Amino acid sequence: MHSFGYRANAVVTLAVTILAMMCSMASLSDNFNVPSPTAEVKVLNINWFQKQANGNDEVSLTVNISADLSSLFTWNTKQVFVFVAAEYETPQNALNQVSLWDGIIPSKDHAKFWIHTTNKYRLIDQGSNLRGKEFNLTLHWHVMPKTGKTFADKIVMTGYRLPEEYR
């Protein structure tokens, strides 16, 4: 019972167990953080709004996104993945969520930001339902930890509307 092999096995098992416990405690400590982020998205311009050859509507927008997500960062945070999605309903689909822009915030210093951009991903409907459509813009964030559980939440901003006619 005292050979090198047994001792090495016992030490390694203990080390791995302790490491796993430390990682889960680190992850649990994230639960004590109560975040209070703020965000605002303004649609500055509808660049164009067309019906494609396959019958699907597509719209291109320029938006201004400003947010303060610094309260999401804890010592166990590696980065925060943030994205803005347009959400709307159509007669065929109960929910459509289309991501317009996403970004990665690597540290707390970058968490208060302001960006002026056209949509990174194309906003294409399944069908031709977008004329005059009311939609919400939701800012979602995923807090990716150094180790452990990912936390995600969002802020919903309502009251946006697409134009009645193509342009």
Place this chain on the structure above:
Amino acid sequence: MIWKGLMCFAGSESPVVVVLTGSMEPGFKRGDILFLHMNKDPIRAGEIVVYNVDGRDIPIVHRVIKVHERKDTRDVYILTKVKKIQNAPIPLLFLCLQQTNRHLIESSGDNNPVDDISLYPQGQFWLERHHIIGRAVGYLPHVGWVTIIMTEKPIIKYLLIGALGLLVLSSKE
């Protein structure tokens, strides 16, 4: 035994997977381990999902960027962003969770500025719920390197097995 318990708990056939490529950096690097979980909750944009497409044996981990959920059949279209993964050990049993909703989903890799359409088979533009193996709910950094090394340099696997075999043979009890 623990692996089977983990499969039941996570509701997925591959509850722990290893990240193979760098397409999700700086979030997940090559060699990280992801914990997966699958339940009946609808798939929503921003979630990191693991999916199989026909014709590819290695599942892919991506982030969902578009969701279209049908009213009647609850189809969901998904599009995702990239990250390639590999199963940690090889599961023997398949624990299925019957999906009554169908979601169409589009995905993309955090490090890739475009969506994954090029990874889907010809003619497929969306992912559906039955393609999804699980959602990534947590992760451990760097622990998956052992699996990567053993897969990419099988000689190490044989060396390890040989050494373990020698240890067993040479132990006194």
